[in-house]
Amino acid sequence: MTDPNGAPEKSLQTEHLSAWYGTHCAVQDVSMRFAPGAITALIGPSGCGKSTLLRCLNRMHEIIPGTRVEGEVRLDGQNLYDPGVDPTAMRQRIGMVFQRPNPFPTMSILENVLAGVKLTNQTRNRAKLAEIAEQSLRKAALWNEVKDILNRSGASLSGGQQQRLCIARALAVEPEVLLLDEPASALDPISTMKIEDLMRELKGNYTFIIVTHNMQQAARVSDYTGFMLAEEGQPGLMIEFDTSSKMFTTPKDKRTEDYITGRFG
Amino acid sequence: MPLQLRQAWNTVMLSVAWLCAGVAAALLALIVMHVIQRGAPALNAQFFTQVPTPPGIPGGGVANAIVGSVEIIAMTSLLAVPIGVMAGIYLALLGKGRLANAVRFLSDVLTGVPSIAIGVFAYTIVVVPQKHFSANAAAVALAVIMLPIVVRTTEEAVRLVNPAIREGALALGINAWKAIVLVTLPSARAGIVTGALLGVARVAGESAPLLFTAFGSQYWSINPNGPTSALPLIVFQYANSPYKDWQQLAWGGALTLIALVFILNITARVLFPARVAR
Amino acid sequence: MAVMAQPRVRRSSGAWGDRIVLGAFTAAAWLVLLAVIALFLVLAHAALPALNVLIPSLTSQTWDPSNGKFGLLSFVYGTVVTSAIGLVLAGPIGIGAALLLAEIAPRKLANPVAMLIELLAAVPSIVFGIWGLFVLAPVMRNYIEPALAHSLGFLPFFQGYFYGVGLLTAGVLLAIMILPTITAITRDIFDAVPRDQREAMLALGSTKWEMLTRAVIPYARSGIVGALVLALGRSLGEAMAVVMVIGNKPTVSLSLFAPGYSLASVLANEFTEANGQQYVAVLIGIGSLLFILSMIINILARLLVRSVRMQRARRV
Numbered sequence: 001m002t003d004p005n006g007a008p009e010k011s012l013q014t015e016h017l018s019a020w021y022g023t024h025c026a027v028q029d030v031s032m033r034f035a036p037g038a039i040t041a042l043i044g045p046s047g048c049g050k051s052t053l054l055r056c057l058n059r060m061h062e063i064i065p066g067t068r069v070e071g072e073v074r075l076d077g078q079n080l081y082d083p084g085v086d087p088t089a090m091r092q093r094i095g096m097v098f099q100r101p102n103p104f105p106t107m108s109i110l111e112n113v114l115a116g117v118k119l120t121n122q123t124r125n126r127a128k129l130a131e132i133a134e135q136s137l138r139k140a141a142l143w144n145e146v147k148d149i150l151n152r153s154g155a156s157l158s159g160g161q162q163q164r165l166c167i168a169r170a171l172a173v174e175p176e177v178l179l180l181d182e183p184a185s186a187l188d189p190i191s192t193m194k195i196e197d198l199m200r201e202l203k204g205n206y207t208f209i210i211v212t213h214n215m216q217q218a219a220r221v222s223d224y225t226g227f228m229l230a231e232e233g234q235p236g237l238m239i240e241f242d243t244s245s246k247m248f249t250t251p252k253d254k255r256t257e258d259y260i261t262g263r264f265g
Numbered sequence: 266m267p268l269q270l271r272q273a274w275n276t277v278m279l280s281v282a283w284l285c286a287g288v289a290a291a292l293l294a295l296i297v298m299h300v301i302q303r304g305a306p307a308l309n310a311q312f313f314t315q316v317p318t319p320p321g322i323p324g325g326g327v328a329n330a331i332v333g334s335v336e337i338i339a340m341t342s343l344l345a346v347p348i349g350v351m352a353g354i355y356l357a358l359l360g361k362g363r364l365a366n367a368v369r370f371l372s373d374v375l376t377g378v379p380s381i382a383i384g385v386f387a388y389t390i391v392v393v394p395q396k397h398f399s400a401n402a403a404a405v406a407l408a409v410i411m412l413p414i415v416v417r418t419t420e421e422a423v424r425l426v427n428p429a430i431r432e433g434a435l436a437l438g439i440n441a442w443k444a445i446v447l448v449t450l451p452s453a454r455a456g457i458v459t460g461a462l463l464g465v466a467r468v469a470g471e472s473a474p475l476l477f478t479a480f481g482s483q484y485w486s487i488n489p490n491g492p493t494s495a496l497p498l499i500v501f502q503y504a505n506s507p508y509k510d511w512q513q514l515a516w517g518g519a520l521t522l523i524a525l526v527f528i529l530n531i532t533a534r535v536l537f538p539a540r541v542a543r
Numbered sequence: 544m545a546v547m548a549q550p551r552v553r554r555s556s557g558a559w560g561d562r563i564v565l566g567a568f569t570a571a572a573w574l575v576l577l578a579v580i581a582l583f584l585v586l587a588h589a590a591l592p593a594l595n596v597l598i599p600s601l602t603s604q605t606w607d608p609s610n611g612k613f614g615l616l617s618f619v620y621g622t623v624v625t626s627a628i629g630l631v632l633a634g635p636i637g638i639g640a641a642l643l644l645a646e647i648a649p650r651k652l653a654n655p656v657a658m659l660i661e662l663l664a665a666v667p668s669i670v671f672g673i674w675g676l677f678v679l680a681p682v683m684r685n686y687i688e689p690a691l692a693h694s695l696g697f698l699p700f701f702q703g704y705f706y707g708v709g710l711l712t713a714g715v716l717l718a719i720m721i722l723p724t725i726t727a728i729t730r731d732i733f734d735a736v737p738r739d740q741r742e743a744m745l746a747l748g749s750t751k752w753e754m755l756t757r758a759v760i761p762y763a764r765s766g767i768v769g770a771l772v773l774a775l776g777r778s779l780g781e782a783m784a785v786v787m788v789i790g791n792k793p794t795v796s797l798s799l800f801a802p803g804y805s806l807a808s809v810l811a812n813e814f815t816e817a818n819g820q821q822y823v824a825v826l827i828g829i830g831s832l833l834f835i836l837s838m839i840i841n842i843l844a845r846l847l848v849r850s851v852r853m854q855r856a857r858r859v
Contacts, residue, residue, distance in 0.1 A: 091746055098743065279647055282642045285636045285640040286639070286644060289659075299674055352568070364569075374841050375579055375582075378780070385831075424549055445552065472783050473807075500670070515673055519669070526666070527665065531662075
């Protein structure tokens with residue numbers, strides 16, 4: 001399946017990507033292109049493989065023992081699963097935000113934001129680091145709420161704030177792509193809205209790929225949507241991929257239509 | 266730090282971690298090997314059947330110590346196992362309040378008390394009033410050490426039994442105590458036996474509490490009311506002696522102890538693979 | 544294995560069998576409680592007569608019981624120094640081994656190796672003692688202590704004559720004895736660190752070691768301290784192994800090669816030969832001291848270990 005249009009440079013795409021947990025195939029033969037600077041949503045019922053697909057994009061799937069990936073994931077033309085590619089370096093180009101906020105509780109808010117930066121950045125210049133942190137926190141729409149409490153523990157914030165802290169942390173290393181795995185599913189509606197707003201603000205400079213259970217959210221916030229489905233005992237497949245406006249008004253596949261209208265899932 | 270350097274450091278430190286685990290495992294192998302090397306020559310028929318002879322005179326053994334150890338451990342188990350099992354059942358099935366919490370907490374704390382202090386305790390309450398050393402006093406000391414192990418393992422074993430089978434029995438009109446003793450306990454059998462085995466493994470090798478309770482003896486000492494020899498004691502006493510043949514007996518004793526403890530531990534693990542609370 | 548929630552058993556109406564049997568279970572629980580309380584009371588009470596001798600004696604080095612001199616300083620010093628050496632040696636190695644078992648090695652290898660290390664914990668102290676006396680001490684005297692004197696002899700700790708038995712050897716033996724404890728508990732602690740902490744750090748582009756040192760270990764730090772404190776508790780009370788290799792000389796010496804004495808070893812060595820009420824009372828007092836110290840340390844350690852699990856529960 002391919003998508004409508006998009007410039008070839010600075011793009012993320014998959015080619016015949018399949019992923020296994022042991023002998024169980026969770027994702028089968030997905031080929032797609034994520035438009036740069038856009039927000040792409042992955043939707044589908046539980047167990048369809050959307051989170052697995054997401055985790056293949058930044059090579060986090062292989063961290064679990066017994067897993068296997070086949071196929072290619074290309075960032076700007078380069079296959080990330082090439083034997084010569086070091087996953088640690090590449091994960092700073094494709095960042096990730098997880099379903100449940102996971103700030104580091106033993107670090108302060110400031111240290112949390114800089115956690116990824118400090119891995120590669122040599123600078124000891126406190127002012128420079130503080131500036132990087134402030135930029136990221138502003139992008140994550142969190143700066144005003146935490147600017148006076150930067151030394152407090154990262155775990156002392158509310159759930160919605162913690163998640164925005166995690167977003168700031170991921171943005172601080174200047175990735176090209178940001179992967180979000182159901183980022184708002186554990187949050188209240190207002191926090192959810194704040195996260196959707198910041199995605200819209202930032203999208204020109206980043207490519208967002210968001211896995212979500214919430215169809216209204218996908219319809220609200222994304223430019224493109226991919227629908228995945230795993231029938232009983234079968235691997236997960238990408239059923240349909242289109243611009244969100246078309247997908248949610250005139251889906252091409254009956255299964256997509258059934259899911260969108262709430263007949264299952 | 267440039268990526269290559271970070272990856273190199275990563276490899277180095279992960280190797281260091283491998284080394285640490287290797288050292289820990291190797292230490293065990295080393296010690297066991299040495300004990301076998303030096304203890305095996307001592308293990309002949311006389312070792313198990315004769316009492317010690319004066320230094321320089323061949324043909325001695327540690328039979329009295331073995332008998333003494335068996336006697337003391339039997340008495341200890343008689344004290345600790347019934348009480349421990351019953352208390353463990355209480356914790357698992359009957360107690361939800363302060364008594365249960367207190368017993369659990371203190372049980373755990375008790376495992377950390379130095380065994381020599383427990384020896385002093387038994388000295389004070391048994392040896393002093395009786396005015397002589399005895400296997401009874403040793404059994405009291407060792408029972409205190411064994412108790413927490415039996416209690417906690419029994420509690421865990423009983424907790425693992427599916428409550429549905431007991432509730433089924435109760436629904437049929439069976440008394441509560443019968444439901445526990447006749448239905449739940451048999452299912453928890455393996456775990457309870459494991460607790461007893463682990464407890465025995467722990468106290469079989471203890472020497473400090475025996476120093477001022479059983480005290481040791483050169484002769485056959487089967488009277489529980491008098492000083493009694495025991496295997497850990499003779500290892501201590503003979504290792505510290507200046508006589509080569511007595512030192513040889515000590516090594517033999519050490520090998521016997523280690524073999525016993527390992528067999529008990531491994532049997533316990535096979536019977537009850539669930540990890541025992543530390 | 545799943546531990547079932549066991550509903551509280553209720554007494555069937557009127558049955559005398561219930562009253563007896565369930566009552567017996569309850570009585571057993573009380574007995575355990577009372578045993579520990581009795582332990583505490585008896586030891587405390589027995590130590591009372593010696594208290595007015597013990598407290599001032601903590602600063603005196605002179606241990607001459609036949610002349611009424613009960614200076615405990617050398618024992619306290621020896622206990623502290625040997626335990627410190629034990630912790631310094633066993634701490635890093637134990638934590639490194641735990642990291643390997645919990646985080647680095649594949650499960651199939653980790654479990655048997657963990658079992659081997661736990662078997663080390665089951666070895667009786669007296670076996671460590673005899674091994675220490677006949678195997679470790681000669682190695683220390685012939686190889687390790689000369690090497691230390693040669694390379695680090697400018698430090699006062701590594702000066703002086705080496706006998707093989709002494710503070711350093713006792714410290715090394717203690718290290719070997721507490722290593723499995725540290726490894727086992729720390730491994731459990733690492734297992735309690737939530738998976739998403741590790742994933743968060745990896746997703747930021749860290750190497751495995753960076754993830755361990757920046758995400759896992761900080762999260763687990765109070766538990767690790769707890770494991771070390773627990774190991775400290777074990778080494779404080781260790782008598783039989785230490786008494787075989789420490790030299791049993793009531794002196795305070797800066798040189799680690801020199802013989803010394805510890806609280807537990809003087810008890811093991813001199814109790815049965817103690818003559819005189821006060822002598823025995825002082826030794827019993829030392830027993831009480833060891834008991835109280837171990838209780839405090841144990842409680843502290845368990846609170847620390849527990850706090851890691853609490854931390855996990857407190858999160859969003």
